[in-house]
Amino acid sequence: MGNFRLLRAYEPADGGYRILVDRLWPRGISKERAAIDDWAKDVAPSTALRVEFGHMPERFEEFSDIYLHELESGEAAEGARRLLDIAGNEPDVVLVYGARDTVHNHAVVLLDFLERSRSAD
Template sequence: MRRVYDPPAATDGCRVLVDRLWPRGLTREAAQVDHWLRELAPSNELRKWFAHEAARWAEFRHRYGEELQAPAAAEALTELRRLIATQPVLTLLYGARDSAHNNAEALRQWLQGKPAG
């Protein structure tokens, strides 16, 4: 995982942005994003409710996990799983300042089957 605003590293491999909105002030060339799977981002309602408040982290992860199981995310999840299976290295990119409480971290934990509580 890496913040999309950080300079790309040679070790990043395939870079996958999982935010719904394109990072403000960042060009596509500077971001060096290989895939943008915006359908994997939390809904606008959930994102606004969470507001990156650490106290809401467990509940955010739970609600986000429910959204990831909805039909709207199925195609993007299939694509992400294909990339994970075929790429030697894959980096999830996010725009949030908080490296511990963001949707990419929640997605990583959800993919690994870690419970939200």
Template sequence: MITTKRIYADYEKKDGFRVLVDRVWPRGIKKVDAHLDEWLKEIAPSTELRKWFGHKPENFPVFKEKYIAELQTEPAKSALAQLTTIVQRKEKVTLLYGAKDEVHNQAVVLAEYLNRKT
């Protein structure tokens, strides 16, 4: 099972295996308080794509297409393989992100993508 959650939300044991899927460390979060099992920076959207998207909901459909295309390139492809292995081995995986918008972000796209592939 794959879920998504803001890294700023409280840690819960039921989150399972916690993976941060942001390229940049979230502001104001201490690493010890993040309760991370893995940080896969390489799987996050490129800086250029992230800046273009700007977390504007109207850009989300195109962002989604471009981000999925990026997942097929190195080094994202290697990180995707690593995350796929984690998903196959763990009962529950929570993809963590820093964005305020809980619907329009890369973790949502990634979770949908992984759910179709696994």
């Protein structure tokens, strides 16, 4: 089973099967430069949650709890299962995200969720 890793959309592509995990396309990035193989909009936080969080680090803990709940049920859960299936066929899965903050963002929560889900199986 392949490994998951994170990379900002603004960093140079460095191989792997690249999946954009944002609902919105990253600003100022062309499709060619992004080199995206797949776009998993459905695994991103709901629009309401994203707006409420507003990329404010002091809200990250609450955001993480709510987003984890979204990943465990509903549309985001289906998207997470699909990412796990992809990792079963790809040796290197790169979760691409647009957030400026590399510590307080949904991709960090998603990566942790996917790794825990895989180890639970």
